Amino acid sequence: MSTTAPKGFSAAGVAAGLKSSGDLDVAVVLNHGPDDAAAAVFTTNRFPAAPVLWSRQVLAGERARAVVLNSGGANACTGPEGFQDTHATAEHAAAALGIGAIDVAVASTGLIGVRLPMDKLTAGVTAAVEALSEDGGPDAARAIMTTDSVPKTTVQQREGWCVGGMAKGAGMLAPSLATMLVVLTTDAVVPPELLRSALKTATSVSFERVDSDGCLSTNDTVLVMASGASGMTPSAGEFTDALTAAATDLAMQLLADAEGSTKDIAITVRNAAGVDDALTAGRACARNNLLKTALFGNDPNWGRVLAAIGTTDAAFEADQVDVTINGVTVCRGGAIGDPREGVDLTGRAITIDVDLKAGSEQATIWTNDLSIAYVHENSAYST
Amino acid sequence: MSTTAPKGFSAAGVAAGLKSSGDLDVAVVLNHGPDDAAAAVFTTNRFPAAPVLWSRQVLAGERARAVVLNSGGANACTGPEGFQDTHATAEHAAAALGIGAIDVAVASTGLIGVRLPMDKLTAGVTAAVEALSEDGGPDAARAIMTTDSVPKTTVQQREGWCVGGMAKGAGMLAPSLATMLVVLTTDAVVPPELLRSALKTATSVSFERVDSDGCLSTNDTVLVMASGASGMTPSAGEFTDALTAAATDLAMQLLADAEGSTKDIAITVRNAAGVDDALTAGRACARNNLLKTALFGNDPNWGRVLAAIGTTDAAFEADQVDVTINGVTVCRGGAIGDPREGVDLTGRAITIDVDLKAGSEQATIWTNDLSIAYVHENSAYST
CATH class of the missing domain: 3.60.70.12 (L-amino peptidase D-ALA esterase/amidase)
Known part of the structure; x- marks a missing residue:
């Protein structure tokens, strides 16, 4: 109603x-x-x-x-x-x-x-x-x-x-x-x-x-x-x-229902020094086109997660950060973690957990993948 | 050599x-x-x-x-x-x-x-x-x-x-x-x-x-x-x-030679209060996926230029800004300018001139469009 x-x-x-x-x-x-x-x-x-x-x-x-x-x-x-x-x-x-x-x-x-x-x-x-x-x-x-x-x-x-x-x-x-x-x-x-x-x-x-x-x-x-x-x-x-x-x-x-999306992605940044840091790091991931295209391609490209948060001023040490994608900790201490082959990205829902180990605050940012349909829809929108 | x-x-x-x-x-x-x-x-x-x-x-x-x-x-x-x-x-x-x-x-x-x-x-x-x-x-x-x-x-x-x-x-x-x-x-x-x-x-x-x-x-x-x-x-x-x-x-x-690009886009921000303002406004355009997909689709979507620079803290008054795309001033004073039909975007080179009317500095940022080929190439890169 x-x-x-x-x-x-x-x-x-x-x-x-x-x-x-x-x-x-x-x-x-x-x-x-x-x-x-x-x-x-x-x-x-x-x-x-x-x-x-x-x-x-x-x-x-x-x-x-x-x-x-x-x-x-x-x-x-x-x-x-x-x-x-x-x-x-x-x-x-x-x-x-x-x-x-x-x-x-x-x-x-x-x-x-x-x-x-x-x-x-x-x-x-x-x-x-x-x-x-x-x-x-x-x-x-x-x-x-x-x-x-x-x-x-x-x-x-x-x-x-x-x-x-x-x-x-x-x-x-x-x-x-x-x-x-x-x-x-x-x-x-x-x-x-x-x-x-x-x-x-x-x-x-x-x-x-x-x-x-x-x-x-x-x-x-x-x-x-x-x-x-x-x-x-x-x-x-x-x-x-x-x-x-x-x-x-x-x-x-x-x-x-986001335009052309094939994935709903929840990026949770944990153990941040503050909620602002968690939001900043989460947004950096949500706006990284290379990460978003990788997820469209079912590729658990954790290097692009680090490259994205590496552009922010959030508090963390590079050799401390863990990244877990759909339950698999593919990055530990800023380096190679469990095998990426274990990550199943075939479904629509994706969770990315980033552990900054810099505090006790957390926040979640929701985003979508960057798909061919997104480009198609937005390049043709006004014509 | x-x-x-x-x-x-x-x-x-x-x-x-x-x-x-x-x-x-x-x-x-x-x-x-x-x-x-x-x-x-x-x-x-x-x-x-x-x-x-x-x-x-x-x-x-x-x-x-x-x-x-x-x-x-x-x-x-x-x-x-x-x-x-x-x-x-x-x-x-x-x-x-x-x-x-x-x-x-x-x-x-x-x-x-x-x-x-x-x-x-x-x-x-x-x-x-x-x-x-x-x-x-x-x-x-x-x-x-x-x-x-x-x-x-x-x-x-x-x-x-x-x-x-x-x-x-x-x-x-x-x-x-x-x-x-x-x-x-x-x-x-x-x-x-x-x-x-x-x-x-x-x-x-x-x-x-x-x-x-x-x-x-x-x-x-x-x-x-x-x-x-x-x-x-x-x-x-x-x-x-x-x-x-x-x-x-x-x-x-x-x-x-940027991945999948079909356009080379020079965004020049003129009459800014400082070079930093010009760069900030230029980068906001260069990173706006909706603008970049529009240009891929040969759409002179000047509204997305304004929407992009409207997210920055660059000095300008909203009712003063002009936008010229490939020589056609499609936006005057933050509102509708010359007909967008006059803009020819069929070539690879695109110039976007933003006149902030807030000073005398300028800077150019170069970017590319966001194409279907970009998404395809980057979704498949590691696999």
Whole structure:
């Protein structure tokens, strides 16, 4: 049921003609209240898209009543005209919903550097508002897909309340924030400050640790809205746990559907001097094209793991580091370990454990392999 | 004539059976003097290969008489045993040459994490020493090839003296140092301190600005030896210019032969607040897989240029940046510029000019596209 699993929300997804395929491409999610607390996290890219600039203003008040989302165009790097397009979209939706434009967040995804066809988009928003329903969550999730092969949704049910959500994202998956649009909803009673801190916690250990291709998008948006319609008030810990579970579920779905990927790779760096060191070393591996192509080729090339972490400033001694791939410690003390022939990489799931022996902290970064299909898909994307 | 173009040098390349193909795989370059000044730059990877550890000791004295090079195995991440192998190689060569082992640098290239077959290697060194000749430069250049499709050599002729050189490297091309082995020779009279400073200058604007795939190797070595055999003493400026010309010529050959590449891409960042900002922004583009795949697909996707530099801390205002691809200013002021249809990307050479409008410094980074052949070659490399 996606974003409409929690009480107090309706949603819709319609085909407005933004996608040449004729698939659903405009979504609206509406919070019916009684509460309208909201929080969001946006891309840190210094070329934020017009909808990011707009939605930052909306969320500054820590409330939102609705979000309009479209695929088929990112409305990024489109200048003042692009911002006016986003503003007009919010105004149009607000008029149709009978609320203020400042209560309407906007999110867009698709090609950068192209204006949106506003006639089609506004007609789509009108149709989506008319189609709003308590069963509309799945359609909304389909309408935000770009190169995604499947919609991504989640529901985390708790005693008398729940968290729902949808996500899109299959490329440009990198921190901070996997490139994506995510809408999370809850019918719990959650004050704005808790919503904000819980979202920060949830994204930091989920979306921010997915690094599929090292590319940071201009449009990343993670939005959470709380309706309070259940009348239930979970503790801060309970709510944060549920939101984190929802975010992690969606992040793993993004990873599994990453463009052209054939492997889901969990890189865990153990016994680091600090979490930052563990993340730095893990990201260096996740962004090493030679390692990623080797894993695509089912080659447990641990030398490329060392070469990758050898470029970082993480604390370690070169003659201390162990590397274990799918359970086989192929590198011990920075040198040759157990025979690489013992490593079975034929499955989709790969675990790489790096033991730095420099402390007691650890972290996991999730990434994908670099495949021929990735190159093919991304070389042909805009043509 | 490669490394034997300058007077006072002999070289050889032989097939020792390290490569399963039977191609040349062991090289020796000998400096007959009268001078034996030498300088080198090594990888900054924190897992330096055994030959790098050894050669650093050799070069600490700012002199060297010979260098032994092998392909077919990097001798990296091989522990103390690997270091003993390198040491034994130097001892073996020194005995055959009648010099001290501390005068013999060693460089290796090939797969990481595998011990070298020392019986084959030492027999190869013996054969190479016996084959040393003033015409041996080209054979030596062929013997250090791995996935290179052609040998890379250069000669920079000056009045009465010259600089010669050879290079290998087709993957793991990233700073600082493109991944590679490079031997430069000169018959000029050059004191060690000038040799060192000239090499630093030459590499900083050549090899260190080639960033083919963002991967830093464990074995990078650039070695220069001066025989003084011409009796000519160029000025510091003259020598630095010639060495820089040789290094730049070799760097462009590395770029042109990068694994699987179909494009040579020069990314020039102009009007930056400083050279560091220009390099940071240029490297961010050079390492952006989405941009590199787009260029492989002949797609002038300027949005991915902005998305890449938007992840850096270089000084710029988002609404000021222009991007020109092959002469067409497709992005003006961070927004849509001239029609992308006007960009012709069918040739191998691509220029991307980014105007940050934040200062007056500039720098160029050279990179390649990310092709299906790159993935294929690197997924199959060790198998």
